[in-house]
Amino acid sequence: MWIEPRMSSFKKEVVSLLSETTEVPPEEIASRLEYPPDGSFGDLAFPCHLLSKRLKKPPQAIASELAERLSPRASIDRIAATGPYLNFFADPAILATEVVSSIISQREDFGFSDEGRGKTIVIDFSSPNIAKPFGVGHLRTTVLGNGLYHIFSKLGYKLVRVNHLGDWGTQFGKLITAFKLWGDEARLEKDPIGELFDLYVEFHRRAETDSSLEEKAREEFRKLEKGETETSEFWRRFKDLSLQDFDRIYRLLGIEFDSYAGESFYNPYIEKTIEALKSAGLTRVSEDALIVDLEKYGMPPCLLKKRDEATLYATRDIAAAIYRYETYKFHKNLYVVGSAQRLHFQQVFKVLELMGYPWSKDCHHIELGWIKFEKGAMSTRKGNIVFLEDVLSKSVELVKSIIEEKNPTLEDQDRVARQVGVGAVVFWDLSARRNKDINFSWEEALNFEGQTGPYLQYTHARLASVMRRYGEPLPPHPDLSLLSGAQEQKVIKLLSRFPEHLQRAAFDYEPYHLVSYLLELASAFNSFYQSQRILCEDLNLRSARVSLAEATRTVLKEGLRLLGMESPESM
RNA sequence: GCCCCCGUAGCUCAGCCGGACAGAGCAUCUGCCUUCUAAGCAGAAUGUCGCAGGUUCGAGCCCUGCCGGGGGUACCA
Numbered sequence: 001m002w003i004e005p006r007m008s009s010f011k012k013e014v015v016s017l018l019s020e021t022t023e024v025p026p027e028e029i030a031s032r033l034e035y036p037p038d039g040s041f042g043d044l045a046f047p048c049h050l051l052s053k054r055l056k057k058p059p060q061a062i063a064s065e066l067a068e069r070l071s072p073r074a075s076i077d078r079i080a081a082t083g084p085y086l087n088f089f090a091d092p093a094i095l096a097t098e099v100v101s102s103i104i105s106q107r108e109d110f111g112f113s114d115e116g117r118g119k120t121i122v123i124d125f126s127s128p129n130i131a132k133p134f135g136v137g138h139l140r141t142t143v144l145g146n147g148l149y150h151i152f153s154k155l156g157y158k159l160v161r162v163n164h165l166g167d168w169g170t171q172f173g174k175l176i177t178a179f180k181l182w183g184d185e186a187r188l189e190k191d192p193i194g195e196l197f198d199l200y201v202e203f204h205r206r207a208e209t210d211s212s213l214e215e216k217a218r219e220e221f222r223k224l225e226k227g228e229t230e231t232s233e234f235w236r237r238f239k240d241l242s243l244q245d246f247d248r249i250y251r252l253l254g255i256e257f258d259s260y261a262g263e264s265f266y267n268p269y270i271e272k273t274i275e276a277l278k279s280a281g282l283t284r285v286s287e288d289a290l291i292v293d294l295e296k297y298g299m300p301p302c303l304l305k306k307r308d309e310a311t312l313y314a315t316r317d318i319a320a321a322i323y324r325y326e327t328y329k330f331h332k333n334l335y336v337v338g339s340a341q342r343l344h345f346q347q348v349f350k351v352l353e354l355m356g357y358p359w360s361k362d363c364h365h366i367e368l369g370w371i372k373f374e375k376g377a378m379s380t381r382k383g384n385i386v387f388l389e390d391v392l393s394k395s396v397e398l399v400k401s402i403i404e405e406k407n408p409t410l411e412d413q414d415r416v417a418r419q420v421g422v423g424a425v426v427f428w429d430l431s432a433r434r435n436k437d438i439n440f441s442w443e444e445a446l447n448f449e450g451q452t453g454p455y456l457q458y459t460h461a462r463l464a465s466v467m468r469r470y471g472e473p474l475p476p477h478p479d480l481s482l483l484s485g486a487q488e489q490k491v492i493k494l495l496s497r498f499p500e501h502l503q504r505a506a507f508d509y510e511p512y513h514l515v516s517y518l519l520e521l522a523s524a525f526n527s528f529y530q531s532q533r534i535l536c537e538d539l540n541l542r543s544a545r546v547s548l549a550e551a552t553r554t555v556l557k558e559g560l561r562l563l564g565m566e567s568p569e570s571m
Numbered sequence: 572g573c574c575c576c577c578g579u580a581g582c583u584c585a586g587c588c589g590g591a592c593a594g595a596g597c598a599u600c601u602g603c604c605u606u607c608u609a610a611g612c613a614g615a616a617u618g619u620c621g622c623a624g625g626u627u628c629g630a631g632c633c634c635u636g637c638c639g640g641g642g643g644u645a646c647c648a
Contacts, residue, residue: 036591037592291645291646313648341648342642343574432583435577437576439583451583451596458610462607462611516585526611533606
């Protein structure tokens with residue numbers, strides 16, 4: 001059960017009041033409290049169905065009885081029964097003062113927690129395959145992993161971002177074979193990824209009719225694993241060229257890694273790992289392959305070595321997990337990888353458990369849905385793929401033309417276009433829960449209206465603009481109790497919930513929770529903005545509203561940062 | 572065959588632990604820029620929550636079966 005670790009003083013008050021009178025433990029009360037669907041019902045609701053069995057009374061009676069007995073205190077303004085619900089209303093003045101002033105004073109640290117102090121989380125994400133183009137399909141793991149990195153960091157954890165490059169395996173045998181047969185040296189220099197990609201597609205096309213190619217590829221990979229010079233040279237070159245290409249994309253997205261230890265990195269640890277498995281009596285030979293039998297656990301066997309002695313990715317993942325524990329002593333070890341690999345990770349984690357590692361339970365596969373095309377799935381092998389770089393640059397171009405049309409005098413247009421263009425694509429990817437398959441369409445990924453990244457960025461720019469117009473230091477002692485209007489209160493209530501949404505996003509490994517929260521916040525603010533003037537005549541009210549605007553700006557900006565997006569000051 | 576995920580408005584998706592009338596955005600239609608950025612706001616319209624049973628005071632949510640889509644199921648990752 002998810003227990004919310006931090007509460008506003010209003011919620012604490014409600015919890016303790018209810019707990020005292022009903023003798024239900026505070027934790028249970030806290031976990032049962034709901035936000036009413038509509039503000040007119042109240043700010044927090046306690047469903048009395050829960051007590052109805054114990055007290056042998058209908059919930060409606062319990063609610064009205066409790067409403068009679070309980071008296072409001074401190075930050076609780078009013079208590080009322082509505083049907084089976086007991087509704088609590090927060091004191092608007094106290095709430096406004098508490099929330100706005102704490103955001104103003106804590107600034108971007110608002111929502112920070114030290115729950116993760118002294119704990120390390122290893123997060124494996126992005127992990128593209130060397131020598132293949134970086135497709136939109138790779139966006140999910142990259143953006144989601146980066147989001148989780150920011151979110152957990154904010155909760156005080158120390159994060160180790162690992163880019164587990166796919167730089168090993170039979171695919172390199174294929175590439176080397178193809179390059180030897182049909183490679184174009186000059187083109188490799190000029191357009192490395194393009195050349196390698198075409199060779200890869202060519203290989204698979206020809207392999208359909210020529211089965212000797214697959215055999216040649218396996219032979220090349222065997223040479224690579226043995227460290228033969230000529231083969232290793234090819235590999236090294238392909239890898240370096242690819243990394244340069246990826247680096248360009250990571251810079252555009254503002255993503256960094258702490259380690260690029262990919263599959264090849266663990267090569268020296270493989271034999272040791274296999275020996276450990278053997279001496280633990282876990283392995284056996286079956287159909288000429290070395291396996292760990294997992295039938296007892298309802299899973300197919302975990303393959304460690306193929307018939308031809310070459311290793312598989314399960315072997316490398318086992319070695320990598322052990323390495324990561326020994327190196328980082330992680331509290332959690334996360335794999336942000338497509339759900340297609342679910343069984344693979346179940347097998348790997350089970351093998352680690354059988355090896356006697358108690359930390360195997362701290363390894364989690366953060367499953368992701370696919371990015372699909374209307375016309376069937378993407379496949380690198382078949383060559384139908386949309387390059388992420390094309391999507392990003394198209395988006396940036398489109399933003400540029402919109403700026404020219406809407407805000408031609410804007411300074412630093414290229415920079416803003418990049419921030420907004422990239423932000424739109426990043427946000428699009430985060431705009432559904434992570435295990436959902438999403439369809440790639442240019443129209444949707446490059447939409448800038450409604451629930452989109454640019455909408456949030458625009459709201460931020462608008463706030464920044466108001467603050468510029470205000471042009472003075474923040475008022476030192478605003479009377480925040482003046483923020484009693486319905487729209488102001490709605491924004492304030494949402495601001496107060498930022499920490500819990502953050503917490504929930506971390507708990508579920510689901511940045512989407514943060515996404516939907518930010519949309520709600522932006523919408524509530526825009527609603528307020530449209531109907532009330534912030535820089536109004538009444539100076540006391542102006543001070544209070546400016547403070548509210550600044551608090552909203554702070555939370556929006558910080559939220560966007562956590563999602564890996566920038567917040568332009570104007571756009 | 573077996574296992575897993577998904578099915579909610581024309582489209583894309585929310586719906587927290589079973590709880591108040593099933594909600595947003597896009598698209599469509601109607602208003603609002605001489606006042607803080609209209610990439611915005613206000614409003615209208617749109618539903619057999621895949622189908623059939625069951626559990627429950629109460630089911631979009633839990634259980635069973637079926638239908639449809641996707642994925643996995645020993646030498647790709």
